[in-house]
Amino acid sequence: MIAITGCARAGTAYTATLLHHLGYEVGHEELLPDGIVSWPLAAGTIESPWGPSPAKILAIADLVLHQTREPLSAIRSIQTLASSSWDFICAKSPCRPDDSLVLRSAKYWLHWNLMSERIATRTYRLEAVRDELPAMIEALGRPPVRTDVEAVPRANARPSVGAALTWDALRGESTTVADEVAALAVRYGYAGPGT
Numbered sequence: 001m002i003a004i005t006g007c008a009r010a011g012t013a014y015t016a017t018l019l020h021h022l023g024y025e026v027g028h029e030e031l032l033p034d035g036i037v038s039w040p041l042a043a044g045t046i047e048s049p050w051g052p053s054p055a056k057i058l059a060i061a062d063l064v065l066h067q068t069r070e071p072l073s074a075i076r077s078i079q080t081l082a083s084s085s086w087d088f089i090c091a092k093s094p095c096r097p098d099d100s101l102v103l104r105s106a107k108y109w110l111h112w113n114l115m116s117e118r119i120a121t122r123t124y125r126l127e128a129v130r131d132e133l134p135a136m137i138e139a140l141g142r143p144p145v146r147t148d149v150e151a152v153p154r155a156n157a158r159p160s161v162g163a164a165l166t167w168d169a170l171r172g173e174s175t176t177v178a179d180e181v182a183a184l185a186v187r188y189g190y191a192g193p194g195t
Contacts, residue, residue, distance in 0.1 A: 001034060002026065002139050003061035005041035005119070007112045008085060009077035010069040011126035012037045014154055018129065019136065021152045023145025031057060034140055037067075040088065042116040049088040058119060063139040066120035070127065071109055071185045072165045078105035102165070103173040110181050113188075125189055167193035 004015055004026075016028035016037040025032040029040075029051035036057055040048040041064075046055050058064065068074075079101050081089075086104070089095050093111040095104045117123055124132040130149055137144060171178040171193075182192040 001061055002063045002065065002136060003035055003041055003057050004037040004065045004067055005039060005116045006067040006126075007069065007074060007078065007109050007116075008039040008081055009074050010039070010067050011129070011154075012039055012067065014126070014152075015067060015129055018133075018149060018152045021146060022133075022137075022149070024140055027051075035061070039112070042066075042112055042119060043088070043092045044115075044119060045092065049084045063136075064120045065132070065136070066113070066116040066123040067129070068113055068123060068125050068188050068190075070125075070190050071106075071181050072167070072170070075102065075105045075109050075170070075181075076165045078108055081105075100173060102170070103177060106170055106173065106177050106181055110177065110184060113184060123188065 004012065006012060013028045016026055019026040019034070019037075024034040026035040026037060028036075029038045030036065031052045036051065038048075038051045038054075038057075040050055041054040041057055044054050044058055046053050048054055086095075086097065089108050089112070090097055093108060093115070095107045095111070097104075099107065133149070167178060167182065170181065186192040
């Protein structure tokens, strides 16, 4: 059984849809026989605002993976999270309700990805999820029913929130947080400021 985690808005619904399309029973924020893709898993808590207990899932998972998404796009999308998600996030991370929404979203991207790294066997980028499929398939222990991954549309896309986020705008919120997000983004293989 596989478990995939990362930030909310990191394409977790797409990955669950992709695996389901290939013939695996992997749920999005729902445990199915082959596994689960769920952002709350990174917290490792008994309770979760969405889906089953992260602690229980992590105790039985054969493979835990960490999925990332390009930070500026993810942070922009994270701003659409529901208040129940923010309550959970603020209780489990350095995010604070009185942070601006952009700053809170950036802090969440940063800290939730670091939390996800700590519990995962390895990290991969959403943008390269198809390259990760062979390892997922091997962990699932049987070949896919289908192989036409190009037929799977992006799932769970939300309308944009405001203008596209830039590194300069993020630095305007907090130079420290922007620098930490940029450093982690580069470590994950994304372009940082000025690249």
